[in-house]
Amino acid sequence: MLAIALLGFLVGTTQAITYNVIAEPPANMSVAVVVDKVTYPLQATFGILYKGDAPSATTEYHYAFVDNKDVKVSEPFTRPPLKDGLSTTLNEFFNRSISTYEVNTLPQVLEPLSSIHRINSGLHNMNQIPSIHIYGNTSATKYLEDNQLEDYKVKLNVAYIGLDNVQIFENVKVSLAGRSSRWIPKLSYGLKFDKKNDTTLFGFKNIKLRSLARDSSYLRENLCYSSYRSIGAPANNKAVGLYGLIETFQDPWAAAEFADGEKGYKAGYLYQGIGFSLTSAGVFKVSDLRYEGIDMANYRFGQYKIKAGKHKKRINAYQDLQEFTKFINESSVSTTPESEWEKKLDVDGFLRAMAIEDVLGLSDGYMTVANNFYLYRDPNQNNRFTYIAADMDSTLGNGIYQLDLMLSGNYSEHPGFFFRPLTRKIFSYPNYLNKYKEYILKFTQTLVNPSIMFPYIDSVVDMIRPDVEWDQSLPRAGGRVTEPFGENNQQVVIDFLTRYSPPGLVPSIDNRNKSLDAAINGPYRTDDSIDLKGFIRGKNANVLSFYNQPNTSL
Ligand SMILES: *[C@@H]1O[C@H](CO)[C@@H](O)[C@H](O)[C@H]1NC(C)=O
Ligand SMILES: *[C@@H]1O[C@H](CO)[C@@H](O)[C@H](O)[C@H]1NC(C)=O
Ligand SMILES: *[C@@H]1O[C@H](CO)[C@@H](O)[C@H](O)[C@H]1NC(C)=O
Ligand SMILES: *[C@@H]1O[C@H](CO)[C@@H](O)[C@H](O)[C@H]1NC(C)=O
Ligand SMILES: *[C@@H]1O[C@H](CO)[C@@H](O)[C@H](O)[C@H]1NC(C)=O
Ligand SMILES: *[C@@H]1O[C@H](CO)[C@@H](O)[C@H](O)[C@H]1NC(C)=O
Ligand SMILES: *[C@@H]1O[C@H](CO)[C@@H](O)[C@H](O)[C@H]1NC(C)=O
Numbered sequence: 001m002l003a004i005a006l007l008g009f010l011v012g013t014t015q016a017i018t019y020n021v022i023a024e025p026p027a028n029m030s031v032a033v034v035v036d037k038v039t040y041p042l043q044a045t046f047g048i049l050y051k052g053d054a055p056s057a058t059t060e061y062h063y064a065f066v067d068n069k070d071v072k073v074s075e076p077f078t079r080p081p082l083k084d085g086l087s088t089t090l091n092e093f094f095n096r097s098i099s100t101y102e103v104n105t106l107p108q109v110l111e112p113l114s115s116i117h118r119i120n121s122g123l124h125n126m127n128q129i130p131s132i133h134i135y136g137n138t139s140a141t142k143y144l145e146d147n148q149l150e151d152y153k154v155k156l157n158v159a160y161i162g163l164d165n166v167q168i169f170e171n172v173k174v175s176l177a178g179r180s181s182r183w184i185p186k187l188s189y190g191l192k193f194d195k196k197n198d199t200t201l202f203g204f205k206n207i208k209l210r211s212l213a214r215d216s217s218y219l220r221e222n223l224c225y226s227s228y229r230s231i232g233a234p235a236n237n238k239a240v241g242l243y244g245l246i247e248t249f250q251d252p253w254a255a256a257e258f259a260d261g262e263k264g265y266k267a268g269y270l271y272q273g274i275g276f277s278l279t280s281a282g283v284f285k286v287s288d289l290r291y292e293g294i295d296m297a298n299y300r301f302g303q304y305k306i307k308a309g310k311h312k313k314r315i316n317a318y319q320d321l322q323e324f325t326k327f328i329n330e331s332s333v334s335t336t337p338e339s340e341w342e343k344k345l346d347v348d349g350f351l352r353a354m355a356i357e358d359v360l361g362l363s364d365g366y367m368t369v370a371n372n373f374y375l376y377r378d379p380n381q382n383n384r385f386t387y388i389a390a391d392m393d394s395t396l397g398n399g400i401y402q403l404d405l406m407l408s409g410n411y412s413e414h415p416g417f418f419f420r421p422l423t424r425k426i427f428s429y430p431n432y433l434n435k436y437k438e439y440i441l442k443f444t445q446t447l448v449n450p451s452i453m454f455p456y457i458d459s460v461v462d463m464i465r466p467d468v469e470w471d472q473s474l475p476r477a478g479g480r481v482t483e484p485f486g487e488n489n490q491q492v493v494i495d496f497l498t499r500y501s502p503p504g505l506v507p508s509i510d511n512r513n514k515s516l517d518a519a520i521n522g523p524y525r526t527d528d529s530i531d532l533k534g535f536i537r538g539k540n541a542n543v544l545s546f547y548n549q550p551n552t553s554l
Helices: 003-013 138-146 220-230 252-259 320-332 338-344 346-361 403-407 421-426 431-448 452-474 490-499 516-521 531-545
Strands: 016-022 029-037 039-041 044-046 048-057 061-066 071-075 131-137 153-163 168-175 189-192 206-212 244-247 270-274 276-278 285-288 306-308 371-378 382-387
Touching: 016 029, 016 061, 029 048, 029 071, 039 061, 048 189, 138 153, 138 168, 168 276, 220 346, 220 452, 320 371, 320 421, 338 346, 338 382, 346 382, 346 421, 346 431, 403 531, 431 531, 452 516, 452 531, 516 531
Parallel strands: none
Antiparallel strands: 016 048, 029 039, 029 061, 044 048, 061 071, 131 153, 153 168, 168 189, 189 206, 206 244, 270 306, 270 371, 276 285, 371 382
């Protein structure tokens, strides 16, 4: 007995362990680790990661908030001693007993498009939630928050804290991100890492932290991105958590997605469709790939942006987009063979993207409001365009379109299917339409199917639940904006939007706040929204009955 106790004592005193915990103690307090009832102080690094050496535990350890050496708040559970041979903990989270999770995955339904050569990046590790801490100049952060609609960049530091790695970025240009996402109190942020510095975050230099505040399930974007990955189509993938972690489409994004991160890769033009623009002179333009005539100025009203490409500032930088819209406009089944289309567009990728857009109910995508998409002119594919979907929070029953239309199993009823120039033209080709119908059925059977998606949803919910509770308890940095268009009268914008969109639009900037469980399981149903699982169940049943198929997964 004595020998064993002595051995324990020896091990306990000789082997130093580095303890790491992410914590935000109350003002005036610090953080300590309590090892077998003895308290050892930890030091703050990068604002929120507390670190320090202490003996290894024989029975237990846990973290605490301390005032000098007095423990004021203890974690309400104990942590087991580290496994033999380990000399450092993971970056643990104060008050969370579990650090890694078993998250289910969605099946790979189709091989990725041949054009995708994505770097193998750790950015979207699915079974953990990294912490991103933005810190530094406090008057700069305050300025951002007080001027929520202004485009203003401040320089701050960013710490990315994964489970077993920490990366620090100095002089990061931080701005508020998004358009409609600025109208709600929980803000979204854009991060641009120092251009001159080689450091990247897992190969990326520009990321966006999306607030997910319009989606009380916190899951819709994650499910959509995971689905795009599953059908092998490009999208700016994201991790799970309180903030969506999104790659923004700026150099070197194209290299990371299409060229294995190759240095010196010369990206082609990357055009972004941002839905619409309304100039102060009252000109309204919509980015639905309509042909705007020979005057290239018509493409530069702000309805499109150029996110990559060598000469993106040049006045003729919109020429390739203009030519493509002209091609769409002038082509027809009788005069333009499919081979011509394949030279201009990765048609298979577009068919996949449209099919999943319907099945996932993207209410602010290309077909509905001509928004949230990119066209990439890929130099490795003879400069043909690849369609890329982005930003998917108004989806899966959290929409800005009449729910009946989004839930329809009849693809012709999806808003915009016959309305937008590119879908109208492509689907006048019988082969393309047939392929599209096959994709819709396949994605419904193998992906947007309760027996496949619900286990995935449940496992992600287990992981994010404590974070969601924490997130919902925080004060919001921003305020609610009631007149987002400033002098542009809101009704004018809504009138234009309604005129330029297919029927069924339900414009709303509501922050639909619900508890996590209600958002996911409901049951609730309004004209334009439904709980997450209700959408998946309803869409699956409607598509299968439209195709007259039994409800089985393949
Ligand atoms: C923090 O410390 C200051 C000075 O020691 C004291 O006046 C203040 O009340 C403390 N605040 C809290 C929250 O304990
Ligand atoms: C720790 O978690 C418990 C249970 O989730 C919660 O009641 C408590 O407020 C948390 N404590 C701190 C300091 O976050
Ligand atoms: C902090 O940010 C403000 C606003 O961007 C800026 O004016 C000021 O110079 C910054 N201070 C420091 C020390 O960088
Ligand atoms: C690049 O950034 C890292 C992290 O901010 C910093 O440690 C390093 O000194 C920087 N290098 C250069 C050349 O500026
Ligand atoms: C082609 O473009 C012209 C001019 O923008 C437009 O009036 C016409 O409706 C378009 N035709 C098709 C088939 O899209
Ligand atoms: C699908 O919707 C279209 C457009 O509303 C309609 O014409 C067609 O009859 C519908 N098909 C079925 C099988 O209901
Ligand atoms: C939802 O919003 C209402 C009114 O703004 C607020 O009282 C309530 O606490 C919010 N609920 C959640 C879950 O955030």
